[in-house]
Amino acid sequence: MENQIELVQSEKIEIRNNYRSLLRACKNILSNEDVTEVRKAIEMALQRKKEYRRPSGKLSAIHSLEVANIVASEIGLGRTSIICALLYDVVQHEDVEKHEIAEIFGKNVEDIVSGLIKVKELYTKDTSIESENFRKLLLTFAQDVRVILIILADRLETMRSLNLYAPEAQQKIASEVGYLYAPMAHRLGLYAIKSEMEDGVMKYTNREMYSYIAKKLNETKRAREKYIKDFIEPIKNELDSIGLKFDIKGRTKTIHSIHNKMKKQNTPFEKVFDLFAIRVILDSKEKDEKPDCWKVYSIVTDKYQPNPSRLRDWLSIPKSNGYESLHTTVLGPEKKWVEVQIRSHRMNEVAEKGLAAHWKYKGGSGEKGMDQWLANIREVLENPERNAVDFIDDFKLNLYDEEVFVFTPKGELRRLPKGATVLDFAFDIHSGVGKQCIGAKVDGKHASIKQELKNGNHIEVVTSKTQEPRAEWLNVVVTSRAKSKLKQALKDLQYKESEFGKETLVRRLKNWKIELTDQLVHQLVKHFKSKSINDFFREIALGTVDISGVKDFVQSQEKKDTEKNQEAVAQLKSATNFVANVDEEIANDDDVLRIDKNLSNVDYSLAKCCNPIFGDGIFGFVSVTSGIKIHRNNCPNAPEMRSKFGYRIVSAEWTTGSSANFQATLKVTGSDDIGIVSNISQVITKDLKLKMRSISIDSQEGSFEGTVTVFVNDTSMLDLLIKKIKNVKGIYNVSRIDSAN
Structure with missing residues (x-):
């Protein structure tokens, strides 16, 4: 542990400012009673036994306050999450015990803090997320959505302080955030956090391009602001004339998204026209939101020519993370395409703060909701058969994918990622339906299991009791759920085939008066070059291995065994002479075989059944074909060797020269x-x-x-x-x- 750290004046001011900022944020979203509890947690975060500095040099107390501020102000979470953000670092450094946290703030806080500490432990051990620990990390996340949101806040604060870290740490943290946390923020609807993370990642992993685009944006700022003003003016006048209350502004797109456009369109910065988007935010009552948004859409498309293929209606069917908005792209002045986003203040807060804001407007506390996505993730995570690499691939599939919305025959709405097939839909209904799927009726027309789904499709799955899953289906499905269920079904099917093959083989061998022993099974697997015992039995069931060939092999082995027995009789006779030679070798040294590197004329080796080590009590056993085997006195085979073959036992001991590995x-x-x-x-x-x-x-x-x-x-x-x-x-x-x- 470090000694008590002397705080400089600037750190004291920073603590005070963060303290006040957090309390202001809490008063806007919490009751007086909850604010009192948060104040108590702040005091515990500041009154530590010893203060610590993070790898960046920043005080841990300041980091905790800043993370709590993000949780409260930028994500909009409640009392429990704010307290957890303040205290998990304190508990991790053992300044406060977990049971004390539970006594003061409740079991819920203790559970979330425990989850946060598990995640932090992965970082302290410098664990790569591209390993089996990736599964453990996400399994911790999926227990409670608040763990994800607080860790996202922690990573965002770290990105904001990344200039204080060493260059190597900057690269590692930025890569991790780009690989996992920015996509996760996107999936949870935290678009402001996702955008800031992506720009931060680019700043430290592709600094040259980041600086180039930032410089170009700065150079074109004045012209861009004039264009936005000219574009907005006629729309603003029209909206005022019909009495709508609104905010309208231009928003320059992020450096990361501009860079993506440059790569995707293979074009220089100067040729990227949609550098900004116009956002209209309406101050409408919830019942008037959709009609008002469509009124704005009508006015915008009356003034400027729309591109029909670029209309995105997330008003009628919101995204699964709660995102609601109406997007259109229109041809503005100077023949430039401009994206216009139309939404209400409520929708905008959901877009910025994701699930937390969505739950708040749905009438919940913001602390009880769970996205169905998290349930699906848990289902995939808890399958012990998945290896880490396959899991990462499947998990990444569902982070950035756009969605299609389809309907069951009863009119139930189902969300699936873009590119999902009929077979994905079948597995989404139920794994049993997926396993027996032979096709579907899509909008009344017959379709194969491979057909990709489109928005608005009505799907009726067609099944057959004789249908069984096939390995090639793995190339048909795209969702994590379908892949996971299909792999498990294939494994179950292979097990059944293996059992059938084993029963068939046992029955045939019994007719030939041959017993299927473990030794024989291993010999057969090796002879027929099967990958495993289960694969060998499956090959019997599928006819790949001919059972008559098994009989031929067994008969040839019996012949070899007879020949070996005859040789063994001859070798046993020579064993007596060998023992006599050994006796003569050690007779001049108190009848003890001393094991060291200088021992000559005696063939000896260490027995693998007990692995003797220098310092163990040992004895030698004269084998028929392999010289003397050195065993530990307490070797599990010692009693049998001594009772049956006492004449082959040789006393032995180590010498100082025998020490080795x-x-x-x-x-x-x-x-x-x-x-x-x-x-x-x-x-x-x-x-x-x-x-x-x-x-x-x-x-x-x-x-x-x-x-x-x-x-x-x-x-x-x-x-x-x-x-x-x-x-x-x-x-x-x-x-x-x-x-x-």
Whole structure:
């Protein structure tokens, strides 16, 4: 922990200004009672045991206040979210315990703070989001939408302070925000935050182009402002004449969106004409909003020629994130195309603040709503069969996609991403419908499962009980839900085929008086070059592997085994002579075989069944074909070897010259916390500087059990390693096991 930090005068002023700004914002959206609780949380955020600085050098307390300000002012969230934004950093630094937070502010605050801390832990461990932790990150998000919104506020404040970070950190943070958080802000309807993030990302990842466009915008600012004024004037006069209350202004498009247009149209800055949009915001009552918007549309298109293909009506059917607006593109003065956006003040606030504002106007508290999208994301996340790379691909599909709106036969409205097919629609209805889909009637006409859907389609899915999912369907569907359900269905189908193949093989082998043992199964998989046991049984079911070929293989193996037994009898006779030679080799040294690098004339190796290490009590066992195997005294096979083959046992011990790298396997159990694998790995490779061969973790219901295989010099080093891993937070037990196999 750092020593207490001395605050400079400018930091004291910054804290005071943020404090006052937050209280002003809270008074506009919260009750007096809630404001009192927020004030209490602010005091806890400021009265820390010790103050901390972020990697940027900024005080953590200032960062927390600024994030809370964004949560309150720019996203419009309520009491719980503001308190969580203030306190999660305090709890993370253990200045306040989580149970204290629950006692003062309620269990809801504690749960959200816990989710926020899990996300922050991923960052402190320098974890790439392009890994399995990406799934954990989003699963944390999807538990409560407020976790997403607060983290978005945190990332936005970080982007605003990015000039204070080191260049390497700037690149990492900007890339992450562009990859995940800006698309997520877009999906949640936070367009102001999304736009600021995108511009910030470009500023630090493509600074040269960012500066070029910013300079060009500045050079053309005066001409642009004059054009906007000339464009607006006749519309403004007409709207005044019919008595509408409104604001109308021109808004220059973001540097990021202008750059995208330059790339998409393959044109220089000078040839990009739609550098700005005109926005008309009406002060209308909710019941008059739509008629008033269409009145404005009529006036705009009377004055300027519209482009019919560019009309976007999100009044009749809003976007799934709550966005409502009417967009049109018209031909303005100097033959320039101009985008006009028409909406009410309520719609504009929803457009700027996304879901939080949408819930507020729907009469909710803003703290209880959950977008259906989040439910779908949870469903995809919680499928344990998905690997991280596939998941990221599927998740990204649904972030920026435009939507199509289609109807069921009963008139129920369904939203799907642009490019969705009949098969996507079938899986959206129910996974059982999707699995048995053979086509559909789209607007009364027969359509294949591949047909793309268009706005307004009425769809009736056609199914068949004999239809089964096919692997090629993965190239037909585009939604995460359909892909996830289809992959699971294919896996279930393959399992059924595998079971059928196994039953068929067992029945045929029984007729031939042959037992299907595990050893035989592995031999067959290897012989027929199958990828796995399940694949081998599926190949039997599908006829790819001929069962008569299995019989031929078994008979050839039996013949080989007979020949091997005859050889073994001869080798056993020579084993006695070998033992005698060993006895003679060690007879001059107290009848003890000393294991070191200088031992000659004796063929020995370390047994893999118990992996002896320098320092273990050991003995030698004379094998028939592989010389002497060195075993631990407590090897699980020792009792049988001593009782049945006592004449082959040779006393043995280590010498100081035998120390080398020995393989050891540990069994580790603990709680399934984020970063536990990283902590174990750090103890092994960084703290003790040991080489790690493998680590395997199996998680279940909040706990995990795993094995770690390492190379050590001796048992004392192994004992130290066990002790160190036991001290890792969240570890229940560590013990040595005989083998990783």
